[in-house]
Amino acid sequence: MRVDFTAFFRALADWTSGSEQSDRQTGETLLAMMHALVRFDDIVIFAYRDKARPIDLFSTFEAEDHNIFVTLYQAGPYLLDPFFHTTRAGRSGVFRMRELAPDRFFSSEYYRTYYSQTRLAEELGFFVPVADGVTVVMSLMRREKTGIFPAQEFVLLNDAEPFVAAFVRQAWSDLARRFAETGQGRGRRSEPVSEADKVWRKLNLTDREASIIELVLQGHSSESIGLKLDISTGTVKVHRRNVYRKLGISSQIQLLSIYLKNIQG
Incomplete structure (x- = not known):
């Protein structure tokens, strides 16, 4: 052109x-x-x-x-x-x-x-x-x-x-x-910054579980998550299985559905 x-x-x-x-x-x-x-x-x-x-x-x-x-x-x-x-x-x-x-x-x-x-x-x-x-x-x-x-x-x-x-x-x-x-300024550090943080707390996920699940939803493999968080691939898979068990799900599509349902109210 x-x-x-x-x-x-x-x-x-x-x-x-x-x-x-x-x-x-x-x-x-x-x-x-x-x-x-x-x-x-x-x-x-x-x-x-x-x-x-x-x-x-x-x-x-x-x-x-x-x-x-x-x-x-x-x-x-x-x-x-x-x-x-x-x-x-x-x-x-x-x-x-x-x-x-x-x-x-x-x-x-x-x-x-x-x-x-x-x-x-x-x-x-x-x-x-x-x-x-x-x-x-x-x-x-x-x-x-x-x-x-x-x-x-x-x-x-x-x-x-x-x-x-x-x-x-x-x-x-x-x-x-x-x-x-809009009420989203930096002065509110004592509260969760995003709706996603509230979702993880509502679902009773630990900080480590929430970090891993966010990366799963973004499209990272277990190997990529391990590299980003400096943990082993096996540890990532254990946390992921624990989250799935905690939420009563067996697939990523169910995980995304729960996430979107909760984040959109």
């Missing part, structure tokens, strides 16, 4: 000349600039802070897809999303989903039950830490009919990353206040 510099600079000029830059106006500007660089089908921009419910800043979805990509996602599945966990790790840059996903992600129940509904060929994200522990993630998505991002387009997006990061930081510099206004 040929870069459309005229469209890129026109979008930037329109934004800088505006008297007020709302989430919608900023999102529309980023949409136009990204479309001038590469081909994609949809864009969604979320702000993340700790384990708090992410703030939806902008998206291009129709109603049905908005329910899957935004409403349902915010209700709990975000806690299992590789993009969410990348923000928790404090990383910045441009990454493809397949670079970030755990080793069993594409065979996990989370993928089969939730992520497969997105019908994406590929998703990549710009990860931009802004201020006060907030990270903005701009996801560019290509549907199955469009195919994955060609290597040359991914290189171009990497080249554009410093500009995109500076633009995002300028546009969304006050997101910590917005998280605080």
Whole structure:
């Protein structure tokens, strides 16, 4: 695809000349600039802070897809999303989903039950830490009919990353206040930060069991969990069997069902 510099600079000029830059106006500007660089089908921009419910800043979805990509996602599945966990790790840059996903992600129940509904060929994200522990993630998505991002387009997006990061930081510099206004600020450390923490306590899981089960649901194998938690694969399997026995289940799909049922109230 040929870069459309005229469209890129026109979008930037329109934004800088505006008297007020709302989430919608900023999102529309980023949409136009990204479309001038590469081909994609949809864009969604979320702000993340700790384990708090992410703030939806902008998206291009129709109603049905908005329910899957935004409403349902915010209700709990975000806690299992590789993009969410990348923000928790404090990383910045441009990454493809397949670079970030755990080793069993594409065979996990989370993928089969939730992520497969997105019908994406590929998703990549710009990860931009802004201020006060907030990270903005701009996801560019290509549907199955469009195919994955060609290597040359991914290189171009990497080249554009410093500009995109500076633009995002300028546009969304006050997101910590917005998280605080929703009651999800950092001042409430004495309470569970996320609904997931409440679920594990409600299900009477120990901290170790909860850590392992979260990684199972994210799509990590027992070997991967062992490496992350510095315990043996055998110990992981013992904890997993104990959790299944405690919850009266025998499969990952039942585990995910219990998780989603409890986290969504």
